[in-house]
Amino acid sequence: MKGYRRVLLISDTHFPLKESTGLQAELGSFVREQMKSCDALFLLGDIFDFYHEYNHVIPKAFFPMYVLFKELRDKGKDIHYWTGNHDFWHGDFLNSIGVVVHRKEEMINLGSVNYLFAHGDETGRFNPVTLIIKSDINRFLFRHIHPDIGFEIARMVSRLSRISSSRKQPRIKKYIEFAHRKFREGADVVVIGHIHEQYTFREGEKLFVVLGDWMIHRYYGLIEDGRISLRRWNQSPE
Numbered sequence: 001m002k003g004y005r006r007v008l009l010i011s012d013t014h015f016p017l018k019e020s021t022g023l024q025a026e027l028g029s030f031v032r033e034q035m036k037s038c039d040a041l042f043l044l045g046d047i048f049d050f051y052h053e054y055n056h057v058i059p060k061a062f063f064p065m066y067v068l069f070k071e072l073r074d075k076g077k078d079i080h081y082w083t084g085n086h087d088f089w090h091g092d093f094l095n096s097i098g099v100v101v102h103r104k105e106e107m108i109n110l111g112s113v114n115y116l117f118a119h120g121d122e123t124g125r126f127n128p129v130t131l132i133i134k135s136d137i138n139r140f141l142f143r144h145i146h147p148d149i150g151f152e153i154a155r156m157v158s159r160l161s162r163i164s165s166s167r168k169q170p171r172i173k174k175y176i177e178f179a180h181r182k183f184r185e186g187a188d189v190v191v192i193g194h195i196h197e198q199y200t201f202r203e204g205e206k207l208f209v210v211l212g213d214w215m216i217h218r219y220y221g222l223i224e225d226g227r228i229s230l231r232r233w234n235q236s237p238e
């Protein structure tokens with residue numbers, strides 16, 4: 001793993017399967033500007049509200065993001081993509097355009113600080129719903145539905161799951177417990193997305209950071225020489 005000096009962090013854009021071209025273009029121009037001074041882009045999950053890839057077919061709705069990724073790679077920028085609970089059905093397409101896909105949490109050393117990155121939906125507790133949705137059987141079944149029908153079902157399910165999770169108060173306690181476990185395993189800083197709010201908890205030298213989302217709040221993060229800062233994008237008035 002290269003020692004990145006400046007990393008841009010984004011999560012939870014939740015680009016929908018329909019009418020998200022404008023939203024992707026907005027993120028695209030922000031990322032292109034920021035990446036002039038960054039050497040890596042870390043995407044912490046739920047970039048796509050639903051994603052499923054077939055052996056020969058990829059979702060066309062996210063074309064602007066594929067172009068962005070390719071462009072950044074051509075400029076020598078690294079892209080790390082953590083799958084979330086909405087966009088875990090990635091095949092090898094992103095890999096094939098040079099994106100490093102992480103299906104699990106990953107410890108990365110930046111500026112001699114041990115960072116642990118994860119989307120945040122798997123905090124170690126048994127979750128039967130996740131287990132069923134992410135199962136190989138489910139994936140196998142989904143592959144055999146016509147994409148136009150399958151994606152329509154997925155769109156509805158995804159919307160329902162977002163409505164139900166937005167009603168729930170995030171139980172931050174279990175995420176802090178998760179961070180504690182990771183501190184014990186050697187992480188100095190634990191960074192997750194998923195919760196759609198920004199939080200930071202400091203415990204002595206250790207730091208737990210919830211990045212917050214891009215979809216609603218336009219939150220993002222920067223790591224410069226090993227130090228993380230949370231920010232919010234202010235769109236300048238036209």
Ligand SMILES: [Mn+2]
Nearest residue numbers: 046084085194
């Ligand atoms: Mn999530």
